[in-house]
Amino acid sequence: MFSIFNKKESFRIGEILQVDMHSHILPGIDDGAADVETSLRLIDGLIAMGxxxxxxxxxxxxxxxxxxxxTxxxxxxxxxxxxxxxGYTIPVSYAAEYMLDENFLPLLxxxxxxxxxxxxxxxxxMFLDLPPNLEEILFQLQTHGYQPLLAHPERYHYVDRNLTRLSLFRDRNCMFQCNALSFTGYYGKREQEIAYRLLDAGLIDFIGSDIHHDRHLEHLQHFTVSSKIARQLESLNYKNLELR
Incomplete structure (x- = not known):
């Protein structure tokens, strides 16, 4: 079991990370910002967070x-x-979040x-199970010179509390990105616990907002975790900073 102190601390996680490398702020193309006005509102909030x-x-x-x-x-x-x-001056660039589905290898x-x-x-x-051809996908990514980064492993139901199923990714040099809100319990207690375990094991390479909408923004603006987790998050050697 984890020793979680009762005392809670709030801080602007953006000041620590500086670069948000996982967001859905582009307007009208997925389940994130529906229009430009929403995009600007989310961006304003992220800027305010640092x-x-x-x-x-x-x-x-x-x-x-x-x-x-x-598109x-x-x-x-x-x-x-x-x-x-x-008159915004914050740099905004883009990549993508690829689902490892039947269409991924042709894209690769x-x-x-x-x-x-x-x-x-x-x-x-997918949240419930690993792709049946995962090893082939990861092998092909490496062969083509890509560095795979798995988004929010703490949210996948197939990830056990001992993190053993994640060894399939680590064995292929895959990095891990956690969602900031997972540490607050936003997605649920199980997801929070897995995020803590990843943090304790030193397996987190990046932290992203994964922001989609105003509700995410509101919870990020009130980012509150235990004193223990706050200290761990502050001392983590984030790769976000390498993207500045």
Whole structure:
């Protein structure tokens, strides 16, 4: 069991991370910001939290959000026009959050994947189980020179409390990104516990907001965790800072 102190602390996590590398702030192309006005409201909130750079990562899911580099670029340009018009100076770039579904390997072989940093590619899986061809996908990513980064492993139901099923990813040099709100219990107690376990095990490479809407923003603005977790989060060697 985890020793969680009763005392709670609040702080602006953006001041620590500086770069948000997982967000859904581009307008109208997935289940994130529905329009430019919502995008600007979310961006205003992230700036107020201390973020200095934003990387949008819209979903690419073949049967739900079949985005392409072209649709994502168009949404980014629509947003950038408004940012420029209103005098925003915060850098906003984009990559994508790829679902490891049946359409992913064809995309990989076509060689048109959206990444950030040093060819880092953000990927996600279905919540209930691992892709049957996971080892082949990870092998192909490495063969093509990509650095896989698994989004929010704490939220997947197949991840056990001993984190043993994550060894399939680590054995292929996959990095892990946790959602900030997982540490507050926003997604549930189980997700919070797995996030704590990942933190204790030193397995967290990045922390992202995964912000989709105003409710996420409100909870991020009131980011509160125990004193113990606050100290651990403050001392973590985030790779977010490498993306400045």
């Amino acid at each position: 973020y200095k750079k934003l990387i949008a990562t819209p979903h690419i899911i073949s049967d739900i959000h079949p985005n392409t580099p072209e 994502i670029e168009a949404a980014k340009q629509l947003l950038q026009t408004e940012l420029d018009k209103k 072989k076509a060689g048109d994947l959206l990444t950030f940093g040093n060819k880092i590619i953000l990927v996600e899986t």
